[in-house]
Amino acid sequence: MASESxxxxxxxxxxxxxxxxxxxxxxxxxxxxxxxxxTVCEDARCPNQNECWGRRTATFMILGNTCTRNCRxxxxxxxxxxxxxxxxxxxxxxxxxxxxxxxxxxxxxxxxDLPDGxxxxxxxxxxxxxxxxxxxxxxxxxxxFRSNLEALQMVWxxxxxxxxxxxxxxxxLYQRVRPQANYQRSLQVLKRTKEAGFITKTGxxxxxxxxxxxxxxxxxxxxxxxxxxxxxxxxxxPTPGHLPVEQFVSPEEYxxxxxxxxxxxxxxVYAGPLVRSSYHAEEITRLNCKNNSDAAS
Numbered sequence: 001m002a003s004e005s006x007x008x009x010x011x012x013x014x015x016x017x018x019x020x021x022x023x024x025x026x027x028x029x030x031x032x033x034x035x036x037x038x039t040v041c042e043d044a045r046c047p048n049q050n051e052c053w054g055r056r057t058a059t060f061m062i063l064g065n066t067c068t069r070n071c072r073x074x075x076x077x078x079x080x081x082x083x084x085x086x087x088x089x090x091x092x093x094x095x096x097x098x099x100x101x102x103x104x105x106x107x108x109x110x111x112x113d114l115p116d117g118x119x120x121x122x123x124x125x126x127x128x129x130x131x132x133x134x135x136x137x138x139x140x141x142x143x144x145f146r147s148n149l150e151a152l153q154m155v156w157x158x159x160x161x162x163x164x165x166x167x168x169x170x171x172x173l174y175q176r177v178r179p180q181a182n183y184q185r186s187l188q189v190l191k192r193t194k195e196a197g198f199i200t201k202t203g204x205x206x207x208x209x210x211x212x213x214x215x216x217x218x219x220x221x222x223x224x225x226x227x228x229x230x231x232x233x234x235x236x237x238p239t240p241g242h243l244p245v246e247q248f249v250s251p252e253e254y255x256x257x258x259x260x261x262x263x264x265x266x267x268x269v270y271a272g273p274l275v276r277s278s279y280h281a282e283e284i285t286r287l288n289c290k291n292n293s294d295a296a297s
Contacts, residue, residue, distance in 0.1 A: 075238035103282035119151035126158035164201035194226035205235035233275035
């Protein structure tokens with residue numbers, strides 16, 4: 001990549017965040033805290049939390065806040081999780097009603113401790129949202145369920161509008177970045193989901209030492225399995241115990257990646273320093289995938 005090493009460098013200007021809060025932010029914070037809900041905004045230390053909560057949007061995280069995997073980029077706690085909260089689907093659905101959302105995004109920790117990976121809980125959450133919020137579109141960001149087709153079918157049967165599963169990084173860095181995951185397995189999740197008739201979405205981080213050639217290869221792989229939407233954002237080290245940032249990728253390079261992805265055949269590419277999987281999710285889906293959305297609804 002053209003980006004220079006970040007060793008001994010401070011964050012560039014384009015990564016500096018203004019932490020402004022407003023009444024919407026306070027309302028969402030209170031709703032999350034009093035409802036005993038989890039959001040990826042907080043647990044993954046998303047840099048866009050203030051902006052998104054200030055716009056009355058949030059990405060709900062179900063199945064608790066403890067992951068059974070130990071990816072070296074992720075701030076979410078890892079360990080032995082508690083049993084799923086059976087009331088959580090209803091709590092999430094009610095929070096979406098209170099927020100007045102017309103587009104909701106839900107993700108989860110990975111639950112390799114559960115026989116179905118949490119798929120039944122996933123389906124119950126989607127159904128609860130639909131029941132209480134019939135006009136709300138639902139985007140889900142699911143784990144790989146260890147390639148369990150029956151688990152995937154549970155999620156599909158609940159009929160979300162968009163199904164995302166993140167590749168996170170290029171194939172060559174998997175062993176270092178996410179050793180308990182598998183690149184080909186994640187591609188299979190996207191492929192099977194697309195074949196089931198859904199809009200599919202994936203996201204990656206840059207700045208972990210990947211090359212432009214490797215990113216191009218990932219884009220080609222994603223397009224080959226029919227992935228519709230790709231998000232690309234800067235990796236930011238959440239704690240000193242996580243992987244260091246190797247490069248700060250410039251805004252100009254993100255623009256180049258966006259054009260390259262479209263040329264390769266992806267339907268939409270949303271790339272920028274602070275872009276994350278669910279950042280402006282409704283906007284990118286509505287503007288770039290309207291025809292597919294109508295078909296999948």
